[in-house]
Amino acid sequence: MHKNLEKYLEEIGHYLSDPGEREEILNEIRSHxxxxxxxxxxxxxxxxxxxVIAAYGAPRRVAEKYLDGKPVIAPxxxxxxxxxxxxxxxxxxxLIVLGALFNKSxxxxxxxxxxxxxxxxxxxxxxxxxxxxxxxxALVLYYITWTGKETRLPWPKFAIDLNxxxxxxxxxxxxxxxxxLALTVFAVRIFLEFQTLxxxxxxxxxxxPLFRPAPGRLxxxxxxxxxxxxxxxxxxxxxxxxxxxxxxxxxxxxxxxLVMIAIVLRQQHAPLFAVNIPARxxxxxxxxxxxxxxxVALFVAIDLVVNLVRLGRRRQAG
Amino acid sequence: MDNELGSxxxxxxxxxxxxxxxxxxxxxxxxxxxxxxxxxxxYEVEENTLYPLLRRLEKRGLIHGKWELSEERPxxxxxxxxxxxxxxxxxxxxxxxxxxxxxxxxxxxxxA
Numbered sequence: 001m002h003k004n005l006e007k008y009l010e011e012i013g014h015y016l017s018d019p020g021e022r023e024e025i026l027n028e029i030r031s032h033x034x035x036x037x038x039x040x041x042x043x044x045x046x047x048x049x050x051x052v053i054a055a056y057g058a059p060r061r062v063a064e065k066y067l068d069g070k071p072v073i074a075p076x077x078x079x080x081x082x083x084x085x086x087x088x089x090x091x092x093x094x095l096i097v098l099g100a101l102f103n104k105s106x107x108x109x110x111x112x113x114x115x116x117x118x119x120x121x122x123x124x125x126x127x128x129x130x131x132x133x134x135x136x137x138a139l140v141l142y143y144i145t146w147t148g149k150e151t152r153l154p155w156p157k158f159a160i161d162l163n164x165x166x167x168x169x170x171x172x173x174x175x176x177x178x179x180x181l182a183l184t185v186f187a188v189r190i191f192l193e194f195q196t197l198x199x200x201x202x203x204x205x206x207x208x209p210l211f212r213p214a215p216g217r218l219x220x221x222x223x224x225x226x227x228x229x230x231x232x233x234x235x236x237x238x239x240x241x242x243x244x245x246x247x248x249x250x251x252x253x254x255x256x257x258l259v260m261i262a263i264v265l266r267q268q269h270a271p272l273f274a275v276n277i278p279a280r281x282x283x284x285x286x287x288x289x290x291x292x293x294x295x296v297a298l299f300v301a302i303d304l305v306v307n308l309v310r311l312g313r314r315r316q317a318g
Numbered sequence: 319m320d321n322e323l324g325s326x327x328x329x330x331x332x333x334x335x336x337x338x339x340x341x342x343x344x345x346x347x348x349x350x351x352x353x354x355x356x357x358x359x360x361y362e363v364e365e366n367t368l369y370p371l372l373r374r375l376e377k378r379g380l381i382h383g384k385w386e387l388s389e390e391r392p393x394x395x396x397x398x399x400x401x402x403x404x405x406x407x408x409x410x411x412x413x414x415x416x417x418x419x420x421x422x423x424x425x426x427x428x429x430a
Contacts, residue, residue: 021373025369025373027385027392027394028349028369028394029369031349031350031391031392031393031394032349032350032365032369034391035350035391035393036350036365039350055365056365056366057364057366061366062366065366065367065370066370066373
């Protein structure tokens with residue numbers, strides 16, 4: 001009884017699925033290893049046996065050579081795994097933001113349940129949502145593979161191929177990044193001075209904020225965060241020629257912007273303005289601000305979907 | 319370049335090894351004896367590749383394996399079957415045809 005050899009065979013056996021074949025396969029490998037070890041180091045020596053075992057290969061790799069398993073997802077469908085996941089996830093993410101915005105839970109197949117919770121929960125729920133979408137797509141592709149039917153999987157052709165994306169104009173991006181940086185620094189300076197970005201006049205001695213302190217600070221921070229994210233995004237694009245990275249930057253930036261818009265929109269219910277505004281105008285201003293933010297959110301959401309779908313084309317060169 | 323050659327060689331070996339085994343098994347042999355026979359001919363074969371291949375050929379009925387228990391250590395001895403001989407004849411014909419095609423093209427290239 002050679003302990004190391006038996007342990008090696010046990011490890012190979014662990015990966016073999018057919019119990020009927022397992023014993024025979026292991027007997028054959030045992031016979032081969034012992035014979036080779038004897039030939040190379042008669043009388044049989046443990047050190048030589050170790051060497052022969054090592055040369056035979058790692059247990060998993062040895063076992064895999066006996067397994068003729070079909071792929072979980074057929075090679076022709078594998079590229080659709082990330083394409084569809086990103087497409088599904090982009091819609092899912094928009095729904096998550098809407099759920100947080102209206103603070104309402106809802107159920108839409110195949111997303112099942114979209115919780116209407118706090119904005120902070122978006123960050124916790126988003127990875128779970130992605131994994132769920134990935135799982136759903138993987139399951140569908142697995143089923144298609146399993147049926148063995150010739151299925152032509154659809155893919156939207158609305159000019160969002162990554163190769164069709166225009167190359168980033170580097171000089172323009174650099175200039176844009178510089179301007180954005182200057183604006184962001186200026187905004188940070190204003191915020192540090194007044195704790196808000198929205199002031200009626202920029203007279204440093206006679207400062208008058210537009211919004212009340214709490215919502216004013218929150219909205220200002222959201223705008224600052226968007227400006228900072230935009231600046232970072234532009235700098236990344238300016239120093240990298242990768243279209244894939246540019247898509248990533250845009251997608252992250254869109255997602256971030258949606259969250260920030262949601263934060264701002266949630267402040268609409270609370271008393272907002274610190275200055276005296278006639279009641280009739282106040283109602284109008286609330287409505288106008290809400291509609292404007294919704295329109296912006298809609299465009300950002302469309303851009304997010306397009307960017308995520310582009311990223312779904314995983315195999316395209318960056 | 320060596321890596322690429324290695325990976326293409328692995329692909330070529332996959333089919334060639336099946337033919338080689340069918341040719342070698344004109345006389346009955348067990349796994350380790352086959353490895354040594356190939357090595358003596360200058361053909362290195364990964365041992366952990368040979369046994370799964372023998373198993374597949376056996377499942378397809380091209381060879382037949384039988385455990386011999388009379389020796390000091392049990393050994394599985396393989397023999398070619400009638401369908402195995404027919405398959406071998408077919409594979410040899412394909413191999414010869416391929417060899418002719420390659421030789422013909424190389425000769426043409428030399429004269430060009």
